[in-house]
Amino acid sequence: MKVGNGPEKENSEEPQQLSPVLSALFARRYEICREALPGLFFDPWSEWEGSPTAQEQNLVERNIIDIDFGRAAYLLHRQFGPIEDERTVELLLVRLIKCLYLRIADSSSHSRLIVDFCHDVLNRECHLEYLDGILDSRRELGEEYLSLEASQTWILYWIAHSMDILDHCLSDAEALGIINFCESCRSEKGGFGGGPGHRPHAAATFAAVSALCIAANQQPEAYDIIERQKFLHWASHELKTKLPEGSAFRVSRDGEYDVRATYCVLATASLLGVLTRDLTADVASWISSLRSFDGGFGGEPSNEAHGGYTFCAIACLKILHDAGYLCDEEFEKLVSPSRHWLQSRQRLLEGGFQGRTNKLVDSCYAFWLGAACKIAEVPFNAAALERYLLRYCQDTKNGGFRDKPGADPDFYHTCYALSGLCLTAQSQASTEYIKTPLPEINPVYNLTKSTFCAARDFFGS
Amino acid sequence: MHGIRRSFVDSTGEEDLYEQWSTETRQLLQQRRALPLERFLECSETILLRNPEEYSLWNRRKECLIEWYLRSKSLETVASGTLVQESLRERCETEFRVTEGSLRQNPKSYATWAHRLWLLRSAVPSTATGPSPATIQRGCTRPPWTLPSDYAVECVRRELVLCRQLISLDDRNFLGWRHLVEVLRLARNAGLRSTNEVATDRTDSVDFDISFLFRVTQEVLNRNSCNYTAYHYRSVAATEPDNKLDWSLELDALHQAMYTEPNDQSVWFYYHWLIEQLSGSKESNGATLRSLEAEVQILDSLLELEPRARWALEAKAQLLVYLGRYQEAACICREQLASIDPMRKHMYVELADQYSCQDREP
Numbered sequence: 001m002k003v004g005n006g007p008e009k010e011n012s013e014e015p016q017q018l019s020p021v022l023s024a025l026f027a028r029r030y031e032i033c034r035e036a037l038p039g040l041f042f043d044p045w046s047e048w049e050g051s052p053t054a055q056e057q058n059l060v061e062r063n064i065i066d067i068d069f070g071r072a073a074y075l076l077h078r079q080f081g082p083i084e085d086e087r088t089v090e091l092l093l094v095r096l097i098k099c100l101y102l103r104i105a106d107s108s109s110h111s112r113l114i115v116d117f118c119h120d121v122l123n124r125e126c127h128l129e130y131l132d133g134i135l136d137s138r139r140e141l142g143e144e145y146l147s148l149e150a151s152q153t154w155i156l157y158w159i160a161h162s163m164d165i166l167d168h169c170l171s172d173a174e175a176l177g178i179i180n181f182c183e184s185c186r187s188e189k190g191g192f193g194g195g196p197g198h199r200p201h202a203a204a205t206f207a208a209v210s211a212l213c214i215a216a217n218q219q220p221e222a223y224d225i226i227e228r229q230k231f232l233h234w235a236s237h238e239l240k241t242k243l244p245e246g247s248a249f250r251v252s253r254d255g256e257y258d259v260r261a262t263y264c265v266l267a268t269a270s271l272l273g274v275l276t277r278d279l280t281a282d283v284a285s286w287i288s289s290l291r292s293f294d295g296g297f298g299g300e301p302s303n304e305a306h307g308g309y310t311f312c313a314i315a316c317l318k319i320l321h322d323a324g325y326l327c328d329e330e331f332e333k334l335v336s337p338s339r340h341w342l343q344s345r346q347r348l349l350e351g352g353f354q355g356r357t358n359k360l361v362d363s364c365y366a367f368w369l370g371a372a373c374k375i376a377e378v379p380f381n382a383a384a385l386e387r388y389l390l391r392y393c394q395d396t397k398n399g400g401f402r403d404k405p406g407a408d409p410d411f412y413h414t415c416y417a418l419s420g421l422c423l424t425a426q427s428q429a430s431t432e433y434i435k436t437p438l439p440e441i442n443p444v445y446n447l448t449k450s451t452f453c454a455a456r457d458f459f460g461s
Numbered sequence: 462m463h464g465i466r467r468s469f470v471d472s473t474g475e476e477d478l479y480e481q482w483s484t485e486t487r488q489l490l491q492q493r494r495a496l497p498l499e500r501f502l503e504c505s506e507t508i509l510l511r512n513p514e515e516y517s518l519w520n521r522r523k524e525c526l527i528e529w530y531l532r533s534k535s536l537e538t539v540a541s542g543t544l545v546q547e548s549l550r551e552r553c554e555t556e557f558r559v560t561e562g563s564l565r566q567n568p569k570s571y572a573t574w575a576h577r578l579w580l581l582r583s584a585v586p587s588t589a590t591g592p593s594p595a596t597i598q599r600g601c602t603r604p605p606w607t608l609p610s611d612y613a614v615e616c617v618r619r620e621l622v623l624c625r626q627l628i629s630l631d632d633r634n635f636l637g638w639r640h641l642v643e644v645l646r647l648a649r650n651a652g653l654r655s656t657n658e659v660a661t662d663r664t665d666s667v668d669f670d671i672s673f674l675f676r677v678t679q680e681v682l683n684r685n686s687c688n689y690t691a692y693h694y695r696s697v698a699a700t701e702p703d704n705k706l707d708w709s710l711e712l713d714a715l716h717q718a719m720y721t722e723p724n725d726q727s728v729w730f731y732y733h734w735l736i737e738q739l740s741g742s743k744e745s746n747g748a749t750l751r752s753l754e755a756e757v758q759i760l761d762s763l764l765e766l767e768p769r770a771r772w773a774l775e776a777k778a779q780l781l782v783y784l785g786r787y788q789e790a791a792c793i794c795r796e797q798l799a800s801i802d803p804m805r806k807h808m809y810v811e812l813a814d815q816y817s818c819q820d821r822e823p
Contacts, residue, residue: 053633053687054687102804143476143479146479146482146483146512147512147514147567148514149483149486149512149514149515150512150514150515150516150517151514193517194516195490196487196490197487197490197491197517198490198516198517199516199517199520201516241602251516251571252516252520253520254520254523254579254602255516255520255572255575256571256572256574256575256578258571292693292696293693293696293697293730293731293734294693294730294733294734298635299635299639300639302639302642302697303635303638303639304635304638304689304690304693304694305693306635343805343808344726348804356633356689356690357689357726357727357730358687358688358689358725358726358727359633359689379807381804
C-alpha cells in the first residue's frame with residue numbers, strides 16, 4: 001500500500017511504498033491504537049451504535065488515526081528504511097502514540113524520532129497567503145461565501161483578527177479596505193448592517209467594530225467611523241426587549257432575540273465605553289434563565305446547552321462583573337453551575353471540543369469553549385487541544401484551518417482555530433515540545449491584548 | 462456563524478450565475494423601499510429561497526404585510542370585511558410557503574424561523590397586550606392582526622407536524638425544537654384546542670399541549686436512545702405547568718437505557734437531573750431515602766456487569782452523597798474513577814476532597 005510523504009509535503013510527487021511490515025501494522029492501526037490508549041477510548045466506538053452521528057464520529061476518529069499512523073510510517077521509513085521485525089516496530093509505534101496522546105516524557109535513544117513525530121508547527125506563511133488579498137480587494141471571495149452576503153463584516157473580522165494573531169501588520173490598503181467597507185454598511189440610525197444596504201444588525205455591528213479596532217492599529221481614523229452615541233441609542237431603543245425573565249436584545253428590529261445578540265450588544269457597548277446602567281438592567285437575570293438542566297447555557301430560555309451560547313452567556317456575565325454591575329458572589333453563583341458541563345466538553349481522543357454532548361468536535365469551539373473555560377477558570381487539556389488544531393485541522397497545502405479532518409478550510413474556522421491556539425499558548429503547562437509563540441488574546445472580546453488595550457485607551461471605559 | 466457550504470451544479474457559465482445572483486441581491490436591497498409592495502414580495506421570494514440569510518429582506522416583507530394590512534383595514538367596510546380576511550389568509554399562506562421552502566434548504570436559518578414565529582404569534586388575540594399604532598411604527602414582535610381561530614388552529618397544527626418532520630430529519634436541530642416549544646406555548650396562551658379528525662394516523666395527530674413535547678421526545682428516543690436534545694426537552698416538559706410526568710415510569714425507562722448503553726452520556730446527565738428533582742427539597746423523608754437506596758442497588762447490579770462504567774460510578778457517588786454516605790462517595794472518586802479515567806484524574810480528586818469536606822460539616 002502507499003502512503004503520502006508526510007505532512008510537510010502533502011502534494012508531493014511520489015508516494016512511498018511501505019515495507020510489508022509497516023503495511024501490516026498500518027492495516028491494524030485502529031486495533032493498535034485502542035490497545036495503546038485504553039484510558040482514551042473510554043467512550044468506545046460503539047457508544048452511539050446505529051445513530052448517524054456515531055458513523056460520523058467513527059469517521060473523525062479514523063481520519064485522526066490515519067493521519068497519525070501515516071506520519072509515523074513515513075518517519076519510521078525515513079529513519080530506518082525497511083525493517084524486518086514487526087514486533088519491534090509495533091512497540092515503537094505504540095511508544096510514539098503514547099507520547100503524542102498522553103504527553104509522556106520519553107528519554108530514550110529514539111527521542112529525536114519522538115520529537116519529530118509529536119512536534120507540530122504553525123505554518124504562518126501558508127495561512128497569511130490564504131488570508132491575503134481579500135481586505136484590499138485584490139481577490140474575490142469564492143461562491144461558497146454567497147450565503148454570507150448578509151454577514152460580510154464578519155468576514156472582515158475573521159480575516160483581520162487572524163492576521164493580527166499571525167503578527168501581520170495591515171497594509172494601508174487593507175486597513176482602508178476595512179474602513180471603507182464598514183462605512184458603506186453603517187446605518188444612519190446607529191450600528192452596522194451585514195453588507196451595504198442592510199439594516200443594522202447586532203452581530204454585524206460587533207464584527208464591524210472589532211474589525212475597525214484592528215484596522216485602527218494601522219489607521220487610527222478607523223475609530224472615527226464608529227458613531228457610538230448613535231449605536232447606544234439604537235441598541236437601547238430598538239434592540240432591548242423586556243421579557244418575563246428579564247431583558248435581552250434582538251439582532252435587529254423585528255429580528256430574533258437570544259444570548260448571541262445580547263453578547264454582541266454588551267461587548268460592543270463595553271468596547272466603545274458606552275455600557276450604561278440602563279443598557280445592562282435586568283440582563284443578568286435573563287441570562288440566568290438560559291441555564292439548561294445540565295448546567296450549560298442555551299441561546300434562549302428552554303434551549304439546549306450549547307458551546308457558542310455558553311460562551312456568550314459567560315462572557316456577558318464577565319462584562320457585567322468587570323463593569324461593576326455584578327459583584328463577585330453574584331458572578332460566581334451564576335457561573336459555577338456550568339463548570340461541570342464545560343469540563344465534559346473536551347474529547348480527549350481528538351483533543352478538540354464538541355459544542356454539545358454526543359456531537360462531533362469542531363475547531364471553532366477551541367475558541368468558544370476554550371475562552372469560556374478561561375473566563376470561568378475551568379482547566380482544560382491545552383496540549384490535546386493544540387494537537388487537534390495544529391495536527392488535524394491545519395491545512396498546510398491550501399492554508400487556513402478546517403472544522404475537522406475531511407472538511408475544507410474557511411475564514412471562520414481559521415479565525416477561531418487561531419484564537420483557540422492563543423488560548424492554549426497562554427494556559428499551557430510546559431512540555432518538552434516546542435511551543436508555538438502567539439500573542440495573548442482577551443477571551444471576552446476575542447481581540448489581541450494590544451488591539452483591545454488600544455481601543456480601551458481611545459474610547460475609555 | 463458557520464459558512465454554509467452551498468452545492469452548485471457544475472456547469473459552464475457558473476461564474477456568471479453567481480455574479481448575477483450577487484447583483485440581483487444587491488439591487489433589491491437598494492430598491493426595497495422604493496419598489497411597490499407586491500413587486501418587492503415577488504422579487505424577494507426568489508432571493509430568499511436561494512439565500513434565507515438575507516435578514517433585511519425578511520424584515521421588509523414584514524413591513525410590506527403590515528403596510529398592506531393597515532391600508533386594507535382603513536378602507537374596510539362591513540361588506541369588504543370578509544375580503545380582507547380572505548386576503549389575509551392568502552398572504553399568510555404565501556409567507557408559510559416561502560419560509561417552509563427556505564427551511565427545507567437550510568433548516569438552520571435564524572431569520573427564517575423568526576419570520577415564521579412572527580406570523581404564528583398572530584394566533585394569539587392581541588386584545589390583552591394590543592400593540593398601539595406607535596408600537597407598530599417602531600416594529601413589534603407580532604403582526605397587528607389576529608388570525609381567526611379556526612385558521613389559527615390549522616396553522617398551529619401544521620406547524621407541529623412540520624417541526625416533528627424536520628426533527629426526524631435532524632434530531633439535534635435546536636432551532637426546530639425551540640420553535641416547537643414556542644408554538645405549544647402560543648397555543649396554550651391563545652386557548653386553542655387541536656382537532657384530530659383530519660388525522661389519518663398516529664403520525665399525523667398532534668396535541669396542543671405539553672404532552673406533545675413528551676410524545677415527540679419519546680419518538681426520537683425510541684429511534685435513538687442517545688439523543689441528548691430529546692432528554693433536554695423532556696426536562697423542559699417536566700418543568701412546564703400542568704405536565705403529567707410519571708417520575709417512576711421515567712426512571713424505569715432510564716434504567717433500561719442504562720443497561721443497553723451504559724457509556725452514553727445523555728442517559729446519565731438526565732438521570733443526574735431526575736435524581737436531583739426527586740431528592741429535591743432539603744428534607745429527605747423516608748420514602749425518598751428508600752428510593753435513593755433502591756437506585757444505588759440498581760447501579761450496583763449494573764456495575765457488576767460493567768465495572769468500568771464511569772458514568773454509573775459517578776452517579777453512584779452522587780446518590781451516596783444524597784444519602785449522607787460521603788466517605789464512600791469520596792472513595793469511589795479517588796480510587797475507582799481516577800484509575801478508570803486517568804486523563805481527568807484531577808477532577809475526581811477534587812470531587813473526592815469536596816465530598817470528604819461535606820462529611821465534616823455539622
